[in-house]
Amino acid sequence: SLEGFGLMDGVKTDLLIGGAWRQGAENKRIDVLDPSTGQVIADIADATVDDGLAAVDAASDAAASWAATPPRQRGEILRKCFELMVARAEMLARLISLENGKALPDARGEVAYAAEFFRWFSEEAVRINGDLSLAPNGNNRIMVQYQPIGVSVLITPWNFPAAMATRKMAPALAAGCTVVLKPATETPLTAYAMAALMDEAGVPKGVVNVVTSSKTAKLISAMLHHPKVRKLSFTGSTHVGRILLREAADQVISCSMELGGNAPFVVFDDADLEKALDGAMIAKMRNGGEACTAANRFYVQAGIADKFARGLAERMGAMRLGAGYEEGVTCGPMINLAAIERIDEWVREAVEDGAHVLVGGEMGKGDGYFYPPTVVTKVPGDANLVRDEIFGPVAPITVFETMDEAIALANDSEYGLIAYVYTEDMKKGLQVADRFEAGMVGLNRGLVSDPAAPFGGVKQSGLGREGAHHGILEFCEAKYTAVSW
Numbered sequence: 001s002l003e004g005f006g007l008m009d010g011v012k013t014d015l016l017i018g019g020a021w022r023q024g025a026e027n028k029r030i031d032v033l034d035p036s037t038g039q040v041i042a043d044i045a046d047a048t049v050d051d052g053l054a055a056v057d058a059a060s061d062a063a064a065s066w067a068a069t070p071p072r073q074r075g076e077i078l079r080k081c082f083e084l085m086v087a088r089a090e091m092l093a094r095l096i097s098l099e100n101g102k103a104l105p106d107a108r109g110e111v112a113y114a115a116e117f118f119r120w121f122s123e124e125a126v127r128i129n130g131d132l133s134l135a136p137n138g139n140n141r142i143m144v145q146y147q148p149i150g151v152s153v154l155i156t157p158w159n160f161p162a163a164m165a166t167r168k169m170a171p172a173l174a175a176g177c178t179v180v181l182k183p184a185t186e187t188p189l190t191a192y193a194m195a196a197l198m199d200e201a202g203v204p205k206g207v208v209n210v211v212t213s214s215k216t217a218k219l220i221s222a223m224l225h226h227p228k229v230r231k232l233s234f235t236g237s238t239h240v241g242r243i244l245l246r247e248a249a250d251q252v253i254s255c256s257m258e259l260g261g262n263a264p265f266v267v268f269d270d271a272d273l274e275k276a277l278d279g280a281m282i283a284k285m286r287n288g289g290e291a292c293t294a295a296n297r298f299y300v301q302a303g304i305a306d307k308f309a310r311g312l313a314e315r316m317g318a319m320r321l322g323a324g325y326e327e328g329v330t331c332g333p334m335i336n337l338a339a340i341e342r343i344d345e346w347v348r349e350a351v352e353d354g355a356h357v358l359v360g361g362e363m364g365k366g367d368g369y370f371y372p373p374t375v376v377t378k379v380p381g382d383a384n385l386v387r388d389e390i391f392g393p394v395a396p397i398t399v400f401e402t403m404d405e406a407i408a409l410a411n412d413s414e415y416g417l418i419a420y421v422y423t424e425d426m427k428k429g430l431q432v433a434d435r436f437e438a439g440m441v442g443l444n445r446g447l448v449s450d451p452a453a454p455f456g457g458v459k460q461s462g463l464g465r466e467g468a469h470h471g472i473l474e475f476c477e478a479k480y481t482a483v484s485w
């Protein structure tokens with residue numbers, strides 16, 4: 001239970017609507033599980049459709065006064081959120097690890113990353129600059145200002161319960177928007193803890209509202225048909241993203257979508273092997289592989305392939321599997337039973353079709369949703385393991401000969417979130433980076449995410465960017481005024 005973890009302080013389990021913590025209208029609750037045991041650790045309020053609409057009303061009521069709050073003041077409140085997050089880092093990391101399952105070092109990394117969005121956007125709040133120019137015909141001035149887009153619905157997944165919430169809330173609030181956050185029902189406690197922390201930092205009532213529901217699809221559909229909603233920012237699967245884009249079409253709601261990925265990780269013969277292995281471990285195993293940025297397919301040039309595969313198998317095999325919150329554990333459980341069953345099925349299929357397991361490959365028995373770090377070679381090109389997002393600790397390795405072949409393999413996907421390349425030849429590295437069909441590239445880097453950089457994908461990996469200055473503009477509309485003087 002939460003008490004057993006000393007986590008009850010600051011952990012809220014009710015809906016936050018208009019500054020009040022309350023039950024759902026039907027008084028129902030949803031269980032939250034510890035994925036390392038499958039046991040219930042807490043229960044949270046279950047919002048009805050009317051609760052969701054009430055949350056939008058609350059955000060709408062708070063909108064004008066928040067938009068009129070001076071940018072400096074909005075920035076200072078966000079700065080306070082950053083400071084509180086840093087002060088509570090260990091408690092938040094333990095909460096993330098408990099409900100999501102990730103290993104504590106990963107959870108600590110997430111808290112630091114999540115807090116940075118508050119710091120970054122506290123600084124950006126005062127830099128929403130417009131521009132002024134003379135019309136080409138010389139008759140008037142073109143004045144452009146960026147105004148808050150309005151009430152924003154934010155939907156976040158369970159893999160980064162803190163960072164996905166701050167990556168959306170911080171720019172929205174910096175821009176002057178009010179929000180309704182709908183966190184994943186698997187990991188709601190972190191989101192509620194963040195909302196409580198933001199309240200303490202001075203975020204006015206109604207600016208941040210949080211709802212969780214067992215009827216997510218109905219609730220979100222109703223919210224996206226509420227006339228006050230002007231923005232949807234979603235992080236999750238491409239499948240759900242497509243549904244939401246269709247829903248948002250009815251009211252022509254602006255959409256920022258961070259969807260699935262299928263990241264290639266290309267290693268050339270001239271790569272520094274140790275650095276490539278370090279990068280591969282981070283790109284593959286941060287969060288146990290449950291990241292849309294996770295390296296999903298390894299393409300390794302023939303001259304280095306054996307050494308790379310052996311090195312990766314050795315490192316993957318040395319990881320310690322266990323409950324994320326246990327000291328020394330480096331790979332926690334997956335989020336639920338369906339996740340490990342899917343991974344297991346994909347590995348088995350690949351093996352039946354000729355793939356070779358170097359390490360791992362057997363699902364554990366007993367409680368908790370564990371799958372061991374696994375390396376497979378000789379994976380057929382049409383296997384689910386390389387065609388689709390694994391979202392787990394499995395590394396399929398494929399050997400290539402030429403640069404053109406590597407690029408063709410890397411780009412052969414409907415996704416285009418991120419791609420990695422390792423080579424000591426910078427000219428080649430930059431050429432490959434240029435030709436990757438991806439929104440982001442790691443060139444001799446296994447970790448790319450940075451609040452100061454634009455995060456997002458091309459093709460079916462999404463629309464829009466989060467972080468950097470781009471992130472704030474997703475929550476603004478350009479207002480053009482023609483001025484004569």
Ligand code: ADP
Pocket residue numbers: 155156157158159182183184185216217218220221235236237238240241243244
């Ligand atoms: P994941 O594969 O990461 O679980 P999902 O796309 O299923 O990704 O979920 C991401 C977020 O979208 C979660 O908050 C989830 O509750 C929400 N969600 C899932 N299905 C729907 C839907 N039909 N409408 C609105 N939100 C949804």
